[in-house]
Amino acid sequence: xxxxxxxxxxxxxxxxxxxxxxxxxxxxxxxxxxxxxxxxxxxxxxxxxxxxxxxxxxxxxxxxxxxxxxxxxxxxxxxxxxxxxxxxxxxxxxxxxxxxxxxxxxxxxxxxxxxxxxxxxxxxxxxxxxxxxxxxxxxxxxxxxxxxxxxxxxxxxxxxxxxxxxxxxxxxxxxxxxxxxxxxxxxxxxxxxxxxxxxxxxxxxxxxxxxxxxxxxxxxxxxxxxxxxxxxx
Numbered sequence: 001x002x003x004x005x006x007x008x009x010x011x012x013x014x015x016x017x018x019x020x021x022x023x024x025x026x027x028x029x030x031x032x033x034x035x036x037x038x039x040x041x042x043x044x045x046x047x048x049x050x051x052x053x054x055x056x057x058x059x060x061x062x063x064x065x066x067x068x069x070x071x072x073x074x075x076x077x078x079x080x081x082x083x084x085x086x087x088x089x090x091x092x093x094x095x096x097x098x099x100x101x102x103x104x105x106x107x108x109x110x111x112x113x114x115x116x117x118x119x120x121x122x123x124x125x126x127x128x129x130x131x132x133x134x135x136x137x138x139x140x141x142x143x144x145x146x147x148x149x150x151x152x153x154x155x156x157x158x159x160x161x162x163x164x165x166x167x168x169x170x171x172x173x174x175x176x177x178x179x180x181x182x183x184x185x186x187x188x189x190x191x192x193x194x195x196x197x198x199x200x201x202x203x204x205x206x207x208x209x210x211x212x213x214x215x216x217x218x219x220x221x222x223x224x225x226x227x228x229x230x231x232x233x
Contacts, residue, residue: 014226019071020120022200023127026082029054031147032074034163034197037132039122039213041072054079060122072201085206088139094206110210114194118203119210126157127191127215131177134213152208157185159217168217189217 024032036058037043042065045052056074059065077085093099099107110117124130134154158178161168168189172178178191185192191214198208205222 009010018069019073020202021073021075022120022202023075023077023081023204023205024200025077028150028199029076031150032056033058034140034147035137035197035199035211036072036074038136040124040129043160051128068209077205079184086203088204089206092206103143110196110208111153114153114196114210115192115212117210119194119212120202121212121214124213124215127171127175130191130193130213130215131175134177137195150197150199152198154196155183155184155194156181157192157194159191159215160188161217162188162222171217185214191215191217207225 033043033045033054036056040062042059042062044057044059045054047055049055053076055076056072057073058069058072060070060072061067089095091100092103094103107153134156141151156177158172158175158181159168172191175191177193181202193213195209196208196210198205201207201209209210
C-alpha cells in the first residue's frame with residue numbers, strides 16, 4: 001500500500017493524520033492483525049505482555065514504514081470497555097434471534113450504505129495493489145472459516161469516468177475485482193471496496209467497523225475529486 005504525494009504538497013502540509021487507534025476484543029489479536037497484513041500494510045508486533053495481550057504498530061505506507069504518519073495502533077480493548085459492551089450487548093440482543101429493533105435497523109442500513117457510517121478509508125497508489133489486497137482477503141476468508149466468519153460483507157463499487165473517458169470503463173471491465181459488479185462509486189474516477197468487519201473498532205466493537213479500500217484514477221481531462229488534487233499522475 002503506497003500513496004504518492006506531490007513534493008510541494010508534502011512541504012506545505014502543516015498537519016497530517018499521524019495515527020488511528022483501534023482495538024480488538026479478547027482473543028482477536030492475531031485475526032485483527034492478519035487483516036492489515038493482507039491489505040499490504042507492514043505490521044510490527046509487540047508482546048505477548050504479562051496479561052497475554054499484543055500491541056501492533058501498523059504502517060499503511062509500506063514503502064515508508066518508519067514515518068510518523070499513516071499509522072494504525074492496534075491494541076487490546078480495555079477491560080472496562082469490554083465489560084460495558086457485554087452489558088450493552090445483552091440489553092440490545094446482539095447475536096440473538098431477536099435483536100432490538102433499532103439495532104436491527106442500524107445494521108440493515110449499514111449493509112445498504114456502509115460508507116455513510118463511521119469508516120476508515122485506505123487509499124492505494126496502484127489499482128493492481130488494491131485488487132491484489134481484495135483477492136488475498138477473499139482467499140483467506142474462504143480458506144479459513146474462523147477468519148471469514150468475522151466479515152459481514154463486501155460492497156464493491158467500480159469507477160465511473162467522464163462521458164468521453166473510455167479508459168476507465170475498459171479497465172473496470174478487465175478487473176478481476178470490479179468487473180463483477182454493476183454498482184458505481186459515489187464520486188467519479190474512484191473505485192472503492194467497503195468491508196464490514198467486527199475484528200476491530202474505534203468505538204463500540206459490537207457495532208463493527210467499515211474499512212474502505214479505494215483507488216483514484218488521475219490524469220488529464222479527469223474531473224477533480226477529494227483525492228486526486230494531491231496524488232501524482
